[in-house]
Amino acid sequence: MNYWLMKSEPDVFSLDDLCQRPQQQEPWDGVRNYQARNMMRDEMRIGDQVFFYHSNCAQPGIVGIMDIARAAYPDFSAHDHTSNYFDVKSTPDKPRWFMVDVHYVRHLRRVITLKELKDQVQLQDFQLIRRGNRLSIMPVSSVNWGFILSLEEDAPPLS
DNA sequence: GCCAACGTTGGC
DNA sequence: GCCAACGTTGGC
Numbered sequence: 001m002n003y004w005l006m007k008s009e010p011d012v013f014s015l016d017d018l019c020q021r022p023q024q025q026e027p028w029d030g031v032r033n034y035q036a037r038n039m040m041r042d043e044m045r046i047g048d049q050v051f052f053y054h055s056n057c058a059q060p061g062i063v064g065i066m067d068i069a070r071a072a073y074p075d076f077s078a079h080d081h082t083s084n085y086f087d088v089k090s091t092p093d094k095p096r097w098f099m100v101d102v103h104y105v106r107h108l109r110r111v112i113t114l115k116e117l118k119d120q121v122q123l124q125d126f127q128l129i130r131r132g133n134r135l136s137i138m139p140v141s142s143v144n145w146g147f148i149l150s151l152e153e154d155a156p157p158l159s
Numbered sequence: 160g161c162c163a164a165c166g167t168t169g170g171c
Numbered sequence: 172g173c174c175a176a177c178g179t180t181g182g183c
Contacts, residue, residue, distance in 0.1 A: 009169090033178080056169050114170080132176045134168050 002043065003140040005051040005062070005128060006102070015052045015064040015107060024104035025069050029077040030085040032097060036137040041072040041098040043139075050102060051140065051148070053128070054111075061113035062148065070101035108152050116157055122147055 006028065008014065018026055031037055050066040074095035077085040090096035118129045127138045140148070 007169090035178095060170070134177060136168085 002045065002048045003050070003142060003145040004039075004044065004048060004068075005053050005138050005140050006066070007053045007055040007136040009056045010054045011057065014054065015104075018052070018066065018102065018104045019107070021104075025101055027075075027099050028102050029075050029099045031075070031099060031136060032085065032087065033136065036135055037098055039137050039139065040100050044068050044072060044100050046071055049105070049145070051145075055136075059111055059113055061111045061116070062108065063111050064107045065105040066102040067105055068100050069103035072098040072100050075099040110152065110156050112148060112151050116151065117148070119157075120147070120151070 010016075013026075018024060028040070031040065046068050048068040050068065051062045052064045052066055053062050054060060074092070075085070075090075075097040077083040078087040078090035078095065078097045079092055080086055085097075087096060114129070117123055117126065123129060123144060126140070126144050127133055127135065
């Protein structure tokens with residue numbers, strides 16, 4: 001099984017939004033970056049575990065856990081003229097963009113903030129906190145996954 | 160294939 | 172709102 005982190009702006013789609021879906025499941029549409037697409041299309045498997053990360057908000061950080069409920073299939077929002085994610089170069093015949101379905105697992109007991117992650121000596125190899133990182137989807141090693149989860153048990157940092 | 164211009168991400 | 176970092180586009 002593989003571990004991942006996926007970012008979303010909570011104003012657009014939050015962990016609470018996912019939690020409130022009827023099946024607590026949702027297509028992860030709108031990814032328009034080739035590296036991120038390739039990871040979804042080529043490497044994500046049903047049952048993989050995913051950190052849900054809130055970006056571009058007051059308190060950026062990991063807020064919960066999802067799993068992969070459906071492997072990659074064409075992102076239909078690319079073919080929808082009314083969608084923000086419309087891409088004239090993607091067609092149903094030759095889809096350029098792919099997505100997976102994610103499924104809610106749980107909220108973390110507290111937000112593990114970006115700042116807190118950056119402060120961890122043990123996470124210096126974690127892509128999320130490397131300079132200039134902008135990928136919205138990234139792999140998480142099983143070691144880092146376990147370590148980050150262990151932070152959940154700690155008291156939140158005071159600052 | 161090079162690279163300047165431009166657009167986007169996302170923390171702060 | 173600012174801006175650093177990075178990806179994409181398109182002229183040549």
